[in-house]
Amino acid sequence: MLRDITIGQYYQAKSPIHALDPRVKLVGTMVFLISLFIGRNVIMYAVATAFLAAVIKVSKVPFKFMVRGLKSIVFIAVFSAVFNLFLTEGTPIVQFGIFKLTWEGIEMAAFMVIRLIYLIIGSSLMTLTTTPNDLTDGLEKGLGFLNKIKVPVHEIAMMMSIALRFIPILIEETDKIMKAQIARGADFEHGNIIQRAKAMIPILVPLFVSAFRRANELATAMEARCYHGGEGRTKMRPLRYKAKDVKAYLILAAYLVLMIAIKMLRNGALV
Amino acid sequence: MLRKENDNLEDIIKAENLTFEYYRRDEEGNVEGITTAVDNISLTVKKGDFVAVLGHNGSGKSTFAKHINALLYPTEGTLFVNGIDTTEEERLLEIRQSAGMVFQNPDNQIVCTLVDEEVAFGPENIGVPSEEIWERVEKSLKAVGMFEYRNASPNKLSGGQKQRVAIAGIVAMKPKCIVLDEPTAMLDPSGRKEVMKVLHELNKKEGVTIILITHYMDEVIDADKVFVIDGGKLVMQGTPHEIFSNVEQLKELRLDVPQVTELAFELKKAGVNLPDGILTHEEFIRALSRVVKSGGA
Numbered sequence: 001m002l003r004d005i006t007i008g009q010y011y012q013a014k015s016p017i018h019a020l021d022p023r024v025k026l027v028g029t030m031v032f033l034i035s036l037f038i039g040r041n042v043i044m045y046a047v048a049t050a051f052l053a054a055v056i057k058v059s060k061v062p063f064k065f066m067v068r069g070l071k072s073i074v075f076i077a078v079f080s081a082v083f084n085l086f087l088t089e090g091t092p093i094v095q096f097g098i099f100k101l102t103w104e105g106i107e108m109a110a111f112m113v114i115r116l117i118y119l120i121i122g123s124s125l126m127t128l129t130t131t132p133n134d135l136t137d138g139l140e141k142g143l144g145f146l147n148k149i150k151v152p153v154h155e156i157a158m159m160m161s162i163a164l165r166f167i168p169i170l171i172e173e174t175d176k177i178m179k180a181q182i183a184r185g186a187d188f189e190h191g192n193i194i195q196r197a198k199a200m201i202p203i204l205v206p207l208f209v210s211a212f213r214r215a216n217e218l219a220t221a222m223e224a225r226c227y228h229g230g231e232g233r234t235k236m237r238p239l240r241y242k243a244k245d246v247k248a249y250l251i252l253a254a255y256l257v258l259m260i261a262i263k264m265l266r267n268g269a270l271v
Numbered sequence: 272m273l274r275k276e277n278d279n280l281e282d283i284i285k286a287e288n289l290t291f292e293y294y295r296r297d298e299e300g301n302v303e304g305i306t307t308a309v310d311n312i313s314l315t316v317k318k319g320d321f322v323a324v325l326g327h328n329g330s331g332k333s334t335f336a337k338h339i340n341a342l343l344y345p346t347e348g349t350l351f352v353n354g355i356d357t358t359e360e361e362r363l364l365e366i367r368q369s370a371g372m373v374f375q376n377p378d379n380q381i382v383c384t385l386v387d388e389e390v391a392f393g394p395e396n397i398g399v400p401s402e403e404i405w406e407r408v409e410k411s412l413k414a415v416g417m418f419e420y421r422n423a424s425p426n427k428l429s430g431g432q433k434q435r436v437a438i439a440g441i442v443a444m445k446p447k448c449i450v451l452d453e454p455t456a457m458l459d460p461s462g463r464k465e466v467m468k469v470l471h472e473l474n475k476k477e478g479v480t481i482i483l484i485t486h487y488m489d490e491v492i493d494a495d496k497v498f499v500i501d502g503g504k505l506v507m508q509g510t511p512h513e514i515f516s517n518v519e520q521l522k523e524l525r526l527d528v529p530q531v532t533e534l535a536f537e538l539k540k541a542g543v544n545l546p547d548g549i550l551t552h553e554e555f556i557r558a559l560s561r562v563v564k565s566g567g568a
Contacts, residue, residue, distance in 0.1 A: 133384055165384045168426050214379045221380035224340050224372040225440065226364050226396040236391035236404045 017059035022138025039263040069124040084109035154230025284316035288348035310503035323494040331503035371441030377433035411442040431462025448480035516548035
């Protein structure tokens with residue numbers, strides 16, 4: 001039952017987006033998110049929508065995969081929409097006591113919800129088209145400059161990739177421990193929340209003990225294979241920018257410039 | 272890169288009065304006593320040999336193995352790996368590169384999520400250029416017969432396959448010697464066979480010195496030399512033939528002998544005129560038929 005859990009949400013396909021350098025995709029996501037926040041007007045959102053739609057089309061990832069990520073933000077979206085609808089100053093349409101529905105409120109709420117939805121779709125597009133491994137590599141290389149201010153970038157990336165390697169193993173182990181405890185009469189399905197939480201202890205304790213033992217053995221094995229941190233380390237698949245990555249950067253820059261230009265031209269015109 | 276000055280040395284491993292002690296502590300961290308895990312061991316391993324180290328659980332054989340990889344340092348005495356004293360800290364990487372180590376649990380020594388990246392992990396650590404890493408990965412995966420799995424996830428492999436990948440990961444660092452600490456203890460019989468076959472091939476074709484720590488007697492039979500460790504002391508050494516001629520002493524050390532050897536030993540005790548140290552079925556059949564022909568039973 002626990003085996004069904006997959007980590008990350010990579011969708012395998014052969015598309016130009018999949019083939020891009022992970023750093024390009026990281027920067028691209030950032031650029032897109034920033035572009036959503038620099039202004040609120042219809043034309044800018046139309047451009048952002050067109051851009052997002054084009055990228056989704058090129059990525060060959062079915063649209064329903066993007067929508068999945070939206071479930072988690074339904075609550076926040078509704079919450080902020082309601083607040084914006086009724087608490088924005090402006091020309092009232094309907095009024096209930098201190099709450100009034102205004103045109104400005106409707107507009108604000110609409111932009112807010114669209115912004116949230118695009119944020120989620122934009123970032124899940126990155127995780128859908130990049131394997132967790134590539135993402136780790138991209139973060140390591142892309143954030144390498146943080147090394148200068150003593151952020152252990154390589155170590156963090158190594159921890160992330162080891163976590164990725166061990167999650168399936170630990171899931172399998174949890175499954176085994178659960179079965180062993182059930183076989184000895186443990187009950188995980190009945191009782192209230194507190195009783196159920198207490199029932200988890202006999203799973204967590206052996207799981208932690210085993211995880212620490214594994215960590216210890218893995219550290220020894222890594223040391224035995226000359227691991228000594230990121231210094232002087234080479235890579236089998238070093239990240240190198242190719243022509244298509246440069247093109248992607250140019251497209252991103254053009255997009256950002258376009259958005260800023262619209263913002264400046266229409267400044268103040270539509271909120 | 273790394274220095275190659277010791278290529279002509281004949282002994283890859285040389286232990287001189289190697290002793291390792293550790294403190295036993297109670298729950299408050301007070302010293303309860305000192306355990307001597309390795310007790311005054313002196314031995315040499317010749318380059319290109321296939322050596323087995325035998326001993327039951329807690330005999331100190333794993334502790335000894337960890338010294339070869341400079342994961343532990345001797346309390347007393349010295350250990351030379353490829354002519355380098357293992358306490359020379361600045362040459363640590365060189366030592367670990369000349370003597371690679373494979374551990375018992377295949378899951379807990381695999382670092383990466385892809386087979387080829389796993390094999391590349393060692394070479395990456397010692398700073399081998401990318402193009403050469405690709406060559407080394409291909410060559411070592413082919414040497415252990417796992418090349419067609421290069422893009423697979425280690426989680427999808429069997430125990431024997433994982434252990435072969437782990438061995439490939441060491442081979443890719445071009446070690447002179449590989450130490451294996453009970454590499455087959457967690458494998459099924461077919462996995463054990465796969466691993467043993469790979470080890471013998473590496474030893475014969477590539478000339479890599481193999482130091483196999485084990486308590487399976489049948490893995491010892493084909494070794495060039497056997498060391499038996501008990502209570503941290505080196506109690507027996509010699510060829511498998513010499514070791515297994517001494518069935519009584521092995522039994523005193525609570526070690527098993529291969530079934531055929533035991534049968535021959537018991538028959539001999541019962542008065543059948545068989546030679547000592549029979550290791551394989553073929554040897555036994557030959558010896559027995561000789562006895563039958565001469566009518567000596």
